[in-house]
Amino acid sequence: MTELTVFSTHAAFDVLAEVGPRFERDTGNKLTFRYDPAKAVRRQVEEGAAFDVAIITRPVFDALAEEGHMLSETRADLGRSGLGVSVRKGAPKPDIGTVESFKRALLAAKSVVRSTEGTSGMYFEQLLGELGIAKDMQSKIVLGPSGRVAELVARGEGELAVQQVPELLPVKGTDFVGPFPEELQLYSTFCAGVGAKSKNRDAAKAFIAALTTPAAAALFKAAGLEPVA
Numbered sequence: 001m002t003e004l005t006v007f008s009t010h011a012a013f014d015v016l017a018e019v020g021p022r023f024e025r026d027t028g029n030k031l032t033f034r035y036d037p038a039k040a041v042r043r044q045v046e047e048g049a050a051f052d053v054a055i056i057t058r059p060v061f062d063a064l065a066e067e068g069h070m071l072s073e074t075r076a077d078l079g080r081s082g083l084g085v086s087v088r089k090g091a092p093k094p095d096i097g098t099v100e101s102f103k104r105a106l107l108a109a110k111s112v113v114r115s116t117e118g119t120s121g122m123y124f125e126q127l128l129g130e131l132g133i134a135k136d137m138q139s140k141i142v143l144g145p146s147g148r149v150a151e152l153v154a155r156g157e158g159e160l161a162v163q164q165v166p167e168l169l170p171v172k173g174t175d176f177v178g179p180f181p182e183e184l185q186l187y188s189t190f191c192a193g194v195g196a197k198s199k200n201r202d203a204a205k206a207f208i209a210a211l212t213t214p215a216a217a218a219l220f221k222a223a224g225l226e227p228v229a
Contacts, residue, residue, distance in 0.1 A: 002029045002203040007041045008055035009118075010147055011081060011166040011190055015211075015219045016055075023210045029203050036146055037118035045069050045195070052198040053207055057119055058189040065193070074194040074205060076212050079225030082185045083120050084165040085177040086150045091159075093177045102181050103131050106160070113142040113149045113158035120163045121149075123186045150174045164188060166224035189228055 008016060013035060020031045036044070038056040045051065045064055054061070054070065055078065065072040085096055085105075094105035106112060106128075115121030121143075128134040142158045144151075150161035154173030161168060168176055179185065192211055194204040210216065217227065 002027075002200045003032065004029060004052040004200055004203055004207060005032050005034065005050060006053045006055065006207070007034050007036070007044070007049075007051045009038050009041070009057070009190065010035050011164055011188075011223075011225065012055045012078070012220075014166075014170050014223050015216065018219055019210055019216055023207055026210075027203070027206065029207075031207070037115060039117055039119070039122075040146065050197065051195045052200050052204040053192060053194060055190060055192045055211075058191055061191050061193055069196055071194045071196055071201075074208065075191050076193070076208050077189055077191045077228040078211060079217075079220040080187045080189040080228050081164045081166050081225050082179050082187050083123070083162065084168050084179045086153060086161045086163075086168045086171065086174045087159065087177055088153050088156065089173050089175050091175070093175065094160075096178055097181065099131075099181050099183055102184065103133060106131075107133060107136060109140060109159045111140050111142050111158045112137065112160045112162060113144045113152045114162045115149050116143045116145070118146075118163070119186075119188055120167075124162050127184060164224075169224050190225065 038060040042060045064070040095101040096105050114124045128137050148167050148171050149163050150168050150171035152158045153161040192208045198204050
């Protein structure tokens with residue numbers, strides 16, 4: 001039996017919950033998952049954390065490959081996702097279909113939860129400045145922990161949640177409002193690859209292959225990740 005350590009963003013959580021046990025049954029190998037934002041995964045890898053497979057955003061993968069931490073030839077694109085908005089279950093859904101209506105919805109909200117160091121949270125902070133409402137929104141921003149920030153909205157600790165769509169859709173107690181307007185959208189491509197120091201490369205490659213089957217692709221699509229062109 002081979003034990004594989006997999007670092008992953010939360011965007012792949014639900015897919016891995018299905019693919020992982022199936023892979024373990026089929027191969028007899030054991031998987032250990034660790035979930036963090038892509039930038040946190042990068043920091044851990046650079047600090048020497050041991051792992052076999054990483055599922056992260058493409059820019060983080062490329063940076064780690066350039067630094068010699070990932071095997072670039074093992075990269076497999078799994079899907080891409082944009083950013084979206086959720087509210088507490090049963091709450092009115094604001095109109096966010098255009099740039100102006102999106103801006104009005106943010107200004108009308110009592111609070112907006114974003115991730116502290118995830119790609120979505122950092123981009124959203126920048127976007128508020130570009131929309132000219134950073135100062136107005138300053139007192140309304142709630143920083144969520146590592147993971148699904150919509151869980152705070154489900155508990156009534158925020159009115160709107162902003163994050164990548166696959167991290168919003170599964171949260172019970174919330175309703176998905178919709179994606180950002182296309183003009184404001186940020187798409188992130190998620191990919192998997194083998195760590196350069198992995199001692200289980202063949203098993204790691206086999207697991208990545210399991211993530212790229214048509215059945216796995218359907219799971220990623222259902223989870224809110226679009227196929228990568």
